[in-house]
Amino acid sequence: MRVLVLGATGFIGNGVAQAFVRNGHFVYGQTRSSSKAAQLAAQEMTPVVADPTKPETWTQLLQDDVDLVIDCSASMADLKSLAESIVSAVKEAGKKRPSGYPPLNIIYTSGTWNHGNNRTKIVTELSPTTSPMELVAWRSAVEKTVLGAPEVNGIVIRPGLLYGYSASLLATLFEQAEATKQVSWYGKPGGRLGAIHIDDLADLYLRVGEASPTLKGIVFDVVNPASESTDDVLRAIARVTGADPNIVYKEITNPFEACMASSQICPPSLGRALLGWFPKKRSLVDGMDQYYAAWKASRS
Numbered sequence: 001m002r003v004l005v006l007g008a009t010g011f012i013g014n015g016v017a018q019a020f021v022r023n024g025h026f027v028y029g030q031t032r033s034s035s036k037a038a039q040l041a042a043q044e045m046t047p048v049v050a051d052p053t054k055p056e057t058w059t060q061l062l063q064d065d066v067d068l069v070i071d072c073s074a075s076m077a078d079l080k081s082l083a084e085s086i087v088s089a090v091k092e093a094g095k096k097r098p099s100g101y102p103p104l105n106i107i108y109t110s111g112t113w114n115h116g117n118n119r120t121k122i123v124t125e126l127s128p129t130t131s132p133m134e135l136v137a138w139r140s141a142v143e144k145t146v147l148g149a150p151e152v153n154g155i156v157i158r159p160g161l162l163y164g165y166s167a168s169l170l171a172t173l174f175e176q177a178e179a180t181k182q183v184s185w186y187g188k189p190g191g192r193l194g195a196i197h198i199d200d201l202a203d204l205y206l207r208v209g210e211a212s213p214t215l216k217g218i219v220f221d222v223v224n225p226a227s228e229s230t231d232d233v234l235r236a237i238a239r240v241t242g243a244d245p246n247i248v249y250k251e252i253t254n255p256f257e258a259c260m261a262s263s264q265i266c267p268p269s270l271g272r273a274l275l276g277w278f279p280k281k282r283s284l285v286d287g288m289d290q291y292y293a294a295w296k297a298s299r300s
């Protein structure tokens with residue numbers, strides 16, 4: 001396939017783009033920075049240096065070149081408007097394809113925080129997301145737009161908390177444990193984490209991408225089949241970093257902390273049923289020594 005990955009230098013985007021490269025696909029990797037373009041070229045992608053909020057700089061590719069666009073971009077400042085502007089640009093480009101061209105396929109990256117917070121209730125890809133976490137309350141509307149757009153084949157992937165290599169959001173916990181010899185977390189003990197290793201997530205994107213013409217309107221939750229005890233994860237971090245084994249719980253002070261403290265039990269089923277996908281990596285707790293060593297090494 002011919003694929004454009006938006007956010008190809010990111011934690012998810014780079015893993016995903018490399019999975020497509022390794023499986024023989026032609027990959028354009030988008031970045032805003034010309035200095036990061038060389039890294040993408042070295043990984044056998046064709047770099048596209050463009051600002052995703054300026055559609056005129058990259059959407060021509062969608063009109064007459066690529067089969068599939070994968071949005072893995074993120075913005076620290078305003079993820080909502082970035083996502084909205086990308087999705088509307090992709091829909092516009094989808095409309096402008098010459099007649100006779102098959103529809104453009106798009107995978108939008110959402111997240112399991114859309115399921116809200118519950119420590120006991122099991123939810124699925126088919127569950128309504130009527131009480132999402134406040135930070136991502138806007139995201140259900142973007143998902144709906146992607147899934148229902150008549151101009152494109154829209155698919156949504158909702159990853160859980162990512163781990164592996166440079167550790168994504170968990171990096172902060174390792175840093176803090178090393179610096180203060182203390183592991184602290186938000187809310188109260190007893191949480192459940194739905195986590196997924198980037199390699200397993202990238203494998204799901206690859207399978208979804210390859211089958212994308214047949215998957216219009218489908219949502220995939222992507223976490224390990226069993227959730228993990230948040231307390232076990234925090235204790236494992238304390239153990240590998242040599243921090244105090246007693247975890248400190250702090251009051252939640254903002255919507256991001258509420259997301260980190262939240263629990264979702266959303267065992268994936270469509271990835272396996274439709275695409276034979278099954279995660280292979282060790283869980284966060286079982287693999288923690290390796291994951292900590294990888295994070296440490298990735299800093300230098």
Ligand SMILES: NC(=O)c1ccc[n+]([C@@H]2O[C@H](COP(=O)([O-])OP(=O)(O)OC[C@H]3O[C@@H](n4cnc5c(N)ncnc54)[C@H](OP(=O)(O)O)[C@@H]3O)[C@@H](O)[C@H]2O)c1
Binds near residue numbers: 076
């Ligand atoms: N990490 C997780 O645990 C996790 C879990 C579930 C869902 N997600 C979702 O997955 C998506 C990707 O997450 P990630 O952790 O892989 O992101 P990331 O590594 O923080 O960032 C991805 C890329 O987005 C680009 N970017 C950053 N700021 C931007 C801006 N203002 N405008 C345009 N592009 C910008 C950057 O590329 P350049 O600097 O090269 O342009 C960056 O490499 C997000 O939507 C996130 O909500 C993440």
Ligand SMILES: *[C@@H]1O[C@H](CO)[C@@H](O)[C@H](O)[C@H]1NC(C)=O
Binds near residue numbers: 117118119
């Ligand atoms: C979790 O779900 C159960 C069962 O539907 C419900 O009784 C409970 O109130 C929910 N908990 C929260 C925190 O929403």
